Amino acid sequence: xxxxxxxxxxxxxxxxxxxxxxxxxxxxxxxxxxxxxxxxxxxxxxxxxxxxxxxxxxxxxxxxxxxxxxxxxxxxxxxxxxxxxxxxxxxxxxxxxxxxxxxxxxxxxxxxxxxxxxxxxxxxxxxxxxxxxxxxxxxxxxxxxxxxxxxxxxxxxxxxxxxxxxxxxxxxxxxxxxxxxxxxxxxxxxxxxxxxxxxxxxxxxxxxxxxxxxxxxxxxxxxxxxxxxxxxxxxxxxxxxxxxxxxxxxxx
Amino acid sequence: xxxxxxxxxxxxxxxxxxxxxxxxxxxxxxxxxxxxxxxxxxxxxxxxxxxxxxxxxxxxxxxxxxxxxxxxxxxxxxxxxxxxxxxxxxxxxxxxxxxxxxxxxxxxxxxxxxxxxxxxxxxxxxxxxxxxxxxxxxxxxxxxxxxxxxxxxxxxxxxxxxxxxxxxxxxxxxxxxxxxxxxxxxxxxxxxxxxxxxxxxxxxxxxxxxxxxxxxxxxxxxxxxxxxxxxxxxxxxxxxxxxxxxxxxxxxxxxxxxxxxxxxxxxxxxxxxxxxxxxxxxxxxxxxxxxxx
Amino acid sequence: xxxxxxxxxxxxxxxxxxxxxxxxxxxxxxxxxxxxxxxxxxxxxxxxxxxxxxxxxxxxxxxxxxxxxxxxxxxxxxxxxxxxxxxxxxxxxxxxxxxxxxxxxxxxxxxxxxxxxxxxxxxxxxxxxxxxxxxxxxxxxxxxxxxxxxxxxxxxxxxxxxxxxxxxxxxxxxxxxxxxxxxxxxxxxxxxxxxxxxxxxxxxxxxxxxxxxxxxxxxxxxxxxxxxxxxxxxxxxxxxxxxxxxxxxxxxxxxxxxxxxxxxxxxxxxxxxxxxxxxxxxxxxxxxxxxxxxxxxxxxxxxxxxxxxxxxxxxxxxxxxxxxxxxxxxxxxxxxxxxxxxxxxxxxxxxxxxxxxxxxxxxxxxxxxxxxxxxxxxxxxxxxxxxxxxxxxxx
Numbered sequence: 001x002x003x004x005x006x007x008x009x010x011x012x013x014x015x016x017x018x019x020x021x022x023x024x025x026x027x028x029x030x031x032x033x034x035x036x037x038x039x040x041x042x043x044x045x046x047x048x049x050x051x052x053x054x055x056x057x058x059x060x061x062x063x064x065x066x067x068x069x070x071x072x073x074x075x076x077x078x079x080x081x082x083x084x085x086x087x088x089x090x091x092x093x094x095x096x097x098x099x100x101x102x103x104x105x106x107x108x109x110x111x112x113x114x115x116x117x118x119x120x121x122x123x124x125x126x127x128x129x130x131x132x133x134x135x136x137x138x139x140x141x142x143x144x145x146x147x148x149x150x151x152x153x154x155x156x157x158x159x160x161x162x163x164x165x166x167x168x169x170x171x172x173x174x175x176x177x178x179x180x181x182x183x184x185x186x187x188x189x190x191x192x193x194x195x196x197x198x199x200x201x202x203x204x205x206x207x208x209x210x211x212x213x214x215x216x217x218x219x220x221x222x223x224x225x226x227x228x229x230x231x232x233x234x235x236x237x238x239x240x241x242x243x244x245x246x247x248x249x250x251x252x
Numbered sequence: 253x254x255x256x257x258x259x260x261x262x263x264x265x266x267x268x269x270x271x272x273x274x275x276x277x278x279x280x281x282x283x284x285x286x287x288x289x290x291x292x293x294x295x296x297x298x299x300x301x302x303x304x305x306x307x308x309x310x311x312x313x314x315x316x317x318x319x320x321x322x323x324x325x326x327x328x329x330x331x332x333x334x335x336x337x338x339x340x341x342x343x344x345x346x347x348x349x350x351x352x353x354x355x356x357x358x359x360x361x362x363x364x365x366x367x368x369x370x371x372x373x374x375x376x377x378x379x380x381x382x383x384x385x386x387x388x389x390x391x392x393x394x395x396x397x398x399x400x401x402x403x404x405x406x407x408x409x410x411x412x413x414x415x416x417x418x419x420x421x422x423x424x425x426x427x428x429x430x431x432x433x434x435x436x437x438x439x440x441x442x443x444x445x446x447x448x449x450x451x452x453x454x455x456x457x458x459x460x461x462x463x464x465x466x467x468x469x470x471x472x473x474x475x476x477x478x479x480x481x482x483x484x485x486x487x488x489x490x491x492x493x494x495x496x497x498x499x500x501x502x503x504x505x506x507x508x509x510x511x512x513x514x515x516x517x518x519x520x521x522x523x524x525x526x527x528x529x530x531x532x533x534x535x536x537x538x539x540x541x542x543x544x545x
Numbered sequence: 546x547x548x549x550x551x552x553x554x555x556x557x558x559x560x561x562x563x564x565x566x567x568x569x570x571x572x573x574x575x576x577x578x579x580x581x582x583x584x585x586x587x588x589x590x591x592x593x594x595x596x597x598x599x600x601x602x603x604x605x606x607x608x609x610x611x612x613x614x615x616x617x618x619x620x621x622x623x624x625x626x627x628x629x630x631x632x633x634x635x636x637x638x639x640x641x642x643x644x645x646x647x648x649x650x651x652x653x654x655x656x657x658x659x660x661x662x663x664x665x666x667x668x669x670x671x672x673x674x675x676x677x678x679x680x681x682x683x684x685x686x687x688x689x690x691x692x693x694x695x696x697x698x699x700x701x702x703x704x705x706x707x708x709x710x711x712x713x714x715x716x717x718x719x720x721x722x723x724x725x726x727x728x729x730x731x732x733x734x735x736x737x738x739x740x741x742x743x744x745x746x747x748x749x750x751x752x753x754x755x756x757x758x759x760x761x762x763x764x765x766x767x768x769x770x771x772x773x774x775x776x777x778x779x780x781x782x783x784x785x786x787x788x789x790x791x792x793x794x795x796x797x798x799x800x801x802x803x804x805x806x807x808x809x810x811x812x813x814x815x816x817x818x819x820x821x822x823x824x825x826x827x828x829x830x831x832x833x834x835x836x837x838x839x840x841x842x843x844x845x846x847x848x849x850x851x852x853x854x855x856x857x858x859x860x861x862x863x864x865x866x867x868x869x870x871x872x873x874x875x876x877x878x879x880x881x882x883x884x885x886x887x888x889x890x891x892x893x894x895x896x897x898x899x900x901x902x903x904x905x906x907x908x909x910x911x912x913x914x915x916x917x918x919x920x921x922x923x924x925x926x927x928x929x930x931x932x933x934x935x936x937x938x939x940x
Contacts, residue, residue: 090829094823275748344561374897465768
């Protein structure tokens with residue numbers, strides 16, 4: 001398998017706060033990589049490196065090298081950031097649909113990026129909703145407000161919205177933490193399906209979830225990447241005893 | 253596969269630059285309007301202000317002399333209206349935040365307070381005239397005017413009190429209760445001292461409001477011209493904002509009263525500036541104190 | 546502290562808690578007591594009667610027609626659906642010229658007889674007479690005038706409360722003047738207010754915001770007379786020059802002043818609505834490759850739409866109730882508004898300008914309270930709308 005995303009000696013500072021410390025890791029294409037660790041350990045910040053979401057915060061300083069497909073994404077022209085963000089989709093903790101119809105939510109990414117042929121848009125909306133396993137549930141109410149959907153449906157809508165611009169990477173920041181167990185199961189199933197076509201990075205609090213869905217797991221603590229390995233190794237035979245303590249539930 | 257037009261990213265960038273610039277220009281123009289107002293009044297009023305202007309009564313049908321009776325009248329109105337409104341407002345705020353348990357009653361009181369704050373000041377004037385001047389027979393007087401202004405400033409005081417009480421951490425109250433203190437004792441000795449600076453902010457802001465209101469005192473208190481100071485609260489008084497209105501609109505010789513008007517407007521602006529400065533200082537002081545904990 | 550004192554203080558606190566509610570009820574009571582007694586009354590000047598012949602007492606006219614008669618614009622009974630006959634007006638002075646003091650009597654005790662004689666010889670006559678000069682149980686016929694109704698009050702197109710002996714109380718010009726000035730003010734303020742809110746909430750960095758916000762608060766602290774004065778010395782001449790008008794005191798001047806005054810409300814309330822949007826939503830849009838500006842216009846503004854509309858309605862409500870500034874710059878012509886470059890008069894300005902001249906308890910006085918009721922209802926409704934909008938937002 002190819003390495004899709006790579007970081008080399010990455011440090012990140014919020015003002016004086018050293019949030020990520022010397023992180024060097026490679027993540028594989030078309031696999032699910034889970035990022036685990038206690039709150040505030042830097043795993044969400046790490047996730048936001050890859051679509052340059054951390055740029056939005058004042059006083060952030062990033063050093064080191066971050067590449068996607070061997071291209072350093074922090075040395076591209078400002079105008080290519082949009083391109084990067086289309087290539088790297090993101091799904092958030094809480095479902096966050098836009099105050100628009102179901103259809104327009106999915107079409108949003110296309111419209112803001114200059115696609116305006118209605119046929120292309122409606123085909124792509126259907127495709128994305130199918131990929132997110134939502135099409136059958138919403139095909140008759142595409143003109144309804146997205147807020148009328150249930151929480152689980154909203155989250156799958158947000159996944160469809162991210163897929164519509166045809167990314168190759170999906171960043172998921174605890175995508176199921178605000179959902180009930182049934183909706184969570186559906187999202188997990190969906191992730192399993194999606195990894196055939198996408199490179200997925202998922203931040204999770206839920207150890208069982210990481211064990212169920214991921215191929216690789218990275219354990220973060222206080223801004224450091226303590227251990228990165230295949231999921232089964234991490235869960236059965238961790239090399240670092242901090243990892244072991246965390247996994248066996250001694251802290252976090 | 254979808255082909256994203258590369259031009260779209262350029263258009264996005266340029267339109268963002270354009271519209272952000274536009275928003276910036278419009279925002280700057282708001283500040284420019286404020287500065288224009290301040291400039292006009294300060295530049296033309298500053299030469300008028302002197303010790304005589306502040307300490308003498310208007311003379312020669314308001315083309316000469318000063319604004320002393322109006323200034324003192326406004327101070328009277330501030331003093332009496334705050335003396336009435338402040339205790340009532342603070343206690344009402346305490347009731348809403350500390351005592352009322354029933355959500356419906358709380359909502360009702362909040363709604364009524366909100367309604368009161370939305371009532372136009374001229375309607376307060378009508379009400380003050382009907383109730384205080386006529387029905388209670390106070391006549392047009394400092395008392396009637398202060399009562400009207402007090403009612404007008406109540407919502408602001410109640411709301412700031414409520415907000416500042418709300419920001420006091422529940423732990424302080426629980427700690428006090430745990431030591432066996434009564435509710436009232438807790439409020440008096442623990443909650444109020446912490447919330448106090450912010451409550452005072454509300455008081456200061458209402459002083460600003462009261463000092464500038466004209467419509468409520470038009471029929472309840474304000475006198476067109478009084479050469480000497482009132483000797484009791486049952487007499488009328490002059491007031492700065494009404495005085496400005498009078499000399500700005502109904503002077504016999506507009507050109508000659510203009511300097512007086514600029515001076516009066518400047519005094520009003522200075523009061524507002526001081527009030528805002530104080531309120532901000534207190535707010536910052538309060539914020540830094542909370543941070544320390 | 547002593548237990549009973551404590552109890553007493555708690556009762557006091559509770560009483561204060563309900564104080565604002567009591568005040569609102571009192572305001573409603575005193576306002577509507579006077580205002581409602583205005584409806585149903587006849588618009589004849591207090592203490593006077595208008596006497597006509599028996600034949601003409603069958604005709605009912607409205608206050609505008611009455612005013613036209615006394616302004617000599619209507620000359621013939623046929624114009625007001627009577628038999629053709631000239632309308633001749635008489636008042637007490639005229640009676641004193643026609644009849645000798647002996648005929649009238651020292652205390653006008655024979656006035657009834659004299660007036661009857663006058664009406665018999667001139668059936669088209671209309672005599673305005675002091676009630677005090679007539680016996681209490683006189684049998685003369687009085688002119689039938691339409692009573693004032695809520696509908697006539699709100700829909701009549703003339704406002705002449707001081708017309709003698711019949712006042713004309715049509716609040717429509719004032720109502721339209723108020724709405725014209727206020728709505729125009731919001732239209733003027735909106736681009737600036739929205740831009741300011743967007744700038745503060747999304748574009749400006751913390752440092753800029755920290756000095757910008759107090760300045761905008763300062764704008765809301767400036768007394769309305771100072772705005773009025775500024776309007777008078779700067780905006781009125783400006784409008785006069787730009788539009789080449791003979792007078793600059795116009796609806797437009799009022800709108801500009803009100804727009805400046807409404808800015809802080811619009812900015813702070815809208816900014817609040819934008820800033821309370823979860824940052825997730827903003828990030829989701831950016832993560833799809835949208836620009837910040839696209840995010841603002843296509844996601845954030847629709848998201849904050851209810852908050853922004855609350856800000857607008859609140860701004861209109863404030864503008865409608867604003868008195869002094871408007872009074873000083875709009876020219877105060879109580880006529881149907883002709884347009885932005887003409888003088889208008891608003892409801893609050895009318896109350897402020899006329900209450901001083903209206904005799905206490907008289908019809909004019911009551912009419913001004915009725916205007917106050919109209920204002921109260923308008924602000925009550927705006928408050929209610931704002932309240933329900935912001936309640937919806939929380940769900």
